[in-house]
Amino acid sequence: MNNLFKELIDLLNKEFEKFHLDESVQLNLSKMPEFDMQINNLVKHNKADFFNNLQKNIIEVINSTNFFQPVEETELGFLNLVFNHNVLIKQITNKKSDFVNDNSQKIIFDYGGPNIGKPLHVGHMRTLNIGRSLYNIHSFIGNDVISDIHLGDWGMPIAQIITYLENESINTDSLDSSQLEIIYPKASEQYKSNNEFKVRAQEINKLLNNNDSELLELWRAIKNISIKNLEENFSLLNHSFDYWLGESDVNELIPEMIESLYKNKKIIEDSGALISAENTDPKILITKSDGSYLYITTDLATVLYRQNNIGYDKSYYIVDNRQSLHFQQLFDSIKFFEFNNLHHEHISYGTLNDSDGNPFRTRDGGTKPLSELFEETYEYIKNINNDLEDSAIKQLANSVLTFSDLITNRKTDYKFDLEKFTSVNGKTGIYVQYAQVRARKLQQNIVQQKNKFETLVLSEIDKRLLSQLFMFGHFLEQSFSLNEPHHLANYLYDISNSFNQFYEYEKLTEIEDSDHISSKVYLINLFLTTSKNVMFCLGMRPVEKM
């Protein structure tokens, strides 16, 4: 919420307190077109004897701010509010300063993967998009944000690759990322079908856990090849990370952690393995019976690493729905093992499928690399407008991949439909970019116009756009409090749509009244600021032309 309205809500809450009502006033958007906002808290008290006094007080407070047209008492207690545009334009800028909060929190964003050795595939896209958006949103409202890609650079997949290289006598000097990507599926297949291979891979995994120097060297070579490839991909997709830590970085913390937990009877033996002593169903397996580590082992050690070396108030794990049990067990264990009482949250998301609703596959049935999806999107846009510069097409392609990913609630599975998502009509990255480009051109053409006016002169269409622009804070709040970027994505579509209506309704060059022109110039500027900031919050970059 805009800080302006937050202060109002605080004042209103105090009025409720006077009547011993412990509730927070909900200043919501109105569903009725003739109003901007509404307060429904009063309705449930409309049979109480204090109702009239409460309503009177509430209305008095609201009217004293002048943010809205004078509010009328109602019989039922539905308070309908209409913005006082003349007052609010002096207070609302939609810049970061409107929203920055006083109690900044330090938040770690854990991207839970990807694994080295495996190509960055389509399944990784949501983690990247949702993570970047939430990171930007929290940064925008003044939180101290830290991203950690948290590479899957440890454990069985690596052991499988090394086993494969060993069997085939492949030297890492001649290895590049594309070969590595072919090797992993083969290694994984052998691990499942060939028992000798499986035994050796498990042995290698344990040796790695015990820091076998020769294997570590091999591992490091594989990791470097993989990181180089990841960096190229991320650069193309405009992603970056503060930390490139991985599961391997906490390996040395684990023996001590296990020992301490065992000594304090927090973990116990069970069929040779170590499990949490907490009474849970299912049991939480902490190490395997051969002593080697699991996903949860490294995640637990990572918590210790972070609280000791980075420090944080909140930790968000942006990982798909299917791993919810893992995170439930992890969060349970952090408390049960008495590591800390900090806030940990699984930011889960649904599966990305192809336009038929099936899992994304390449033509030969393999996992589809993310770079391939980017290429297809790039080509599609290029075919629509062949005159565009390469950099603009890339930005548009990224807009499509980002916006279409964020427009749906993250928890919902959705279908990626290239034709639909690259269309200029509908809720697409292309549409919102186009509106912004139009505004940008108008701004350039009317640069000589002063952005000052004696009185605000607005048509109905102008008012609707302005009201919507004043609501940025509402959608921002929804997005960061629920960690759901789709509220802002939909908002970006709505203001873009309103801007296009505004654009078509009256031609700037045909208006004679100078206050009306200046009012419109003001609106264009506010729209551009807002659109740019929402795009930042979503992880998109505005294009200059298209």
Added chain:
RNA sequence: GGCCUCGUAGCUCAGGGGAUAGAGCACAGGUUUCCUAAACCUGGUGUCGCAGGUUCGAAUCCUGCCGAGGCCGCCA
């Protein structure tokens, strides 16, 4: 079998105690250029899976059932 999601317009999805349940697509017709028409305008749709319950008020909360998907100790 146990646990977790989900079921809303022809399709894809918002809305998750508040007033007459919304948007995009698709379909039909119309409007040209301050700016690429890559736009705008006008058209109408719903047993909110089913049945109970809680409430002044339920698509929303609770219970049961039906249906879809996911997860369930030595993968990550």
